[in-house]
Amino acid sequence: MSFSVDEVRFLAQAKQEIAAVTADLDLSKKSMIADVATLRKHFGDYGRAVAELAGARRSAEGKLPQDWLMCQESAQQTTPPAVSAERVRRLKTALGEHAIVHDVTCSIGTEGHEVITQGLRYIGSDLDFSRTLMAKHNLQGKNALIARVDALWPASRGADVIIADPARRSGGKRITNPAQLLPPLPSLLDAWPHQPIAVKCAPGLDFSEWTGLVSVVSVDGGVKEACLYSADLADGETREAVVIKNGHTDRITNRTDDAPEQNLAGAPGEYIIDPDGAIVRAGLVRHYAVRENLWMLDERIAYLTGNRIPEGTSGFRFIEEVPLKKLKSAMAAHDAGSVEILVRGVDVDPDQLRKKLQLKGAKPMAVVITRIGSRGVALICGPRQWA
Template identity: 65%
Template sequence: MSYSLAEVAHLITHDAEITAVGRDLPLSRASMLQDATVLREHFGDYGRAAAELLNARRSSVDKLPAGWLACHDSAQQATPLPVAKVRAAHLKAMLGDTATAHDVTCSIGTEGQALAEAGLGYLGSDLDPSRTRMARHNLAETPHTLIFQADALVPATRGADVILADPARREGGRRITDPAKLIPPLPDLIDAWPGSELAIKCAPGLDFSKWEGMVSLSSVAGAVKEACLYTPGLSNGARREAIMIDRTGQVDRLDDRLDQRAGEDLAAAPGRFIIDPDGAVVRAGLVRHYAVRERLWMLDERIAYLTGDRLPEGRSGFEFIEQVPLKKLKGALAAHDCGSLEILVRGVDVDPDQLRKKLKLRGSKAMTVVCTRIGSLGVALICGPRVGGTTVEGKTA
């Protein structure tokens, strides 16, 4: 729930006091009513807004800069700053050092900070006046920015080098899966800015098959965060891209221009390790390209598991032990003295929770099983526990 303008003004004025009171509150689901009572005692009718601000900050501690104003919905949809910085660097490389971006759904201003840090000009607008007020507060010390209220479907500026947009992906607490039902609708947004270069953020699970430019999927620490649709002028000749950002901020980029060998048959028997590619690679449809780059191969041409004799640097995987039919998994795990199990499933109808109950593990070893399909057969790949990090001469460091 967003704030009224009066609530935003109160939050700005009393931010330090709200923060101080919040330090002594559990801010958990179980303490919700008790927290609300304490905050009403301190802030009266603004207690609800204070509670929402504290919870939004707590839930986005690794996503937003400390001290930013945000409501629950804006914090949930806000792009993680590392992803926004990669996008800003891409736009700068495509458009030049003096480019200006108009973010027509600026919300609380996450993209503005990243673009300004990259040295680009930033215009931010939003239909919600409380969001633009929060953005002005959040970006008050950020140079080359201008924030104002406007409808994303009614162009309020001319001459921006790129139109950046992030249509709302949820309504009434439910995720929107139809691009035509995003807020604003994706087709209407495209039609509103004819001839402009566009960078439109979307949920990663939408169907992008008809998009003519590049679709870039981003993950942070292995979790897929968003897709960004770039018009052809911002695509640098690529159609699909995966951006993988690790916990330290290191960026690994992969796109479909890599190697023509990605079209060859890459399937073969399991090697030393089984690798579950980063979700951004899978969502971008770049599993084969990743295999080529990392000198890996596939277990099955249609299934997104990889295998090889080394782990890609900085990635985790599982040392392969043996392959058995799914029906013989229980006996095989018992023979290996398995007592705890990580279960991965792709390509077969297996519920990990139900499978775990049926296995009734009683051993002492931690192991992994990859339930998948190779050809027409459902198989279980029994592996050791997850190993990962850097690799040195084929061994996990």
């Protein structure tokens, strides 16, 4: 639940008292009822807001500064700092070191924090008055201009790029059509014509009609977002996967000089590789395979195979391929006691399959359930290992 304007103003004024009172509270799910009662006793009608703030700060620990104002919703929706940093890197490359960025859905200022940290100038606006007040508090002293404005109202002049993060859910359901985002993507483009624009979206949207760059970003194995960049920010690319892992950034693109051959499918090699989700969502499995000297098991399925595991990633040493109906007996023959199950292209529930296997052995193993041609198969492998 977000805050009212009065609650935001109170939280900003009473920050020292709030820090002192909440320091001794557990603020866990089990203690929350008692904690809220304590806070209501101390802060009166503002007790709920203090509890919300304390819980949001705890969930955002390590992601956002702990002296920031935030509600649970804004903390959950915030872009991870590593993803924002990657976006600012692209903007600086395309627009220069002193570009002006207008974030038209600034929320509590998380994107602005990274923009300013990297030396660009920042304008933030949002239709939610409470969010703009929190952004002003969070970015105070950082030379940020914050205003309450509808994202579809062109309220700034001279900005070098527009950043937008439309709402991705409506009525509790995830939006899959860019034209149904809040605000809709076509309306954003109409409101800011002839300007470079970067629109943050959910990775599962249909981007087939976007003529600029679709950049899908993952952090430590989890896909965080897709960002749509207009062509003037794209450096000639139309698809990109950015894989951020342990502080290292790997970038895979669809530049024409990296175009894969038509036929990349073949029999299993020494290892089975499950590409990072950003590579799969960006449609760059073939390009990644070419770069890493791998090949596909089936041209329609996003599993790869080869005789090495790419550096910094994981894979499974291939043992044998068996029909699905013989998997239970094969796993027993390999003395499997636990199993990691990966499924793609076949209607199999991993949890149900694990129960059916009734493993009683001693060895950790893995099984990749997939389709090769018209056959549903099980690829029995050793446990996951890292290169």
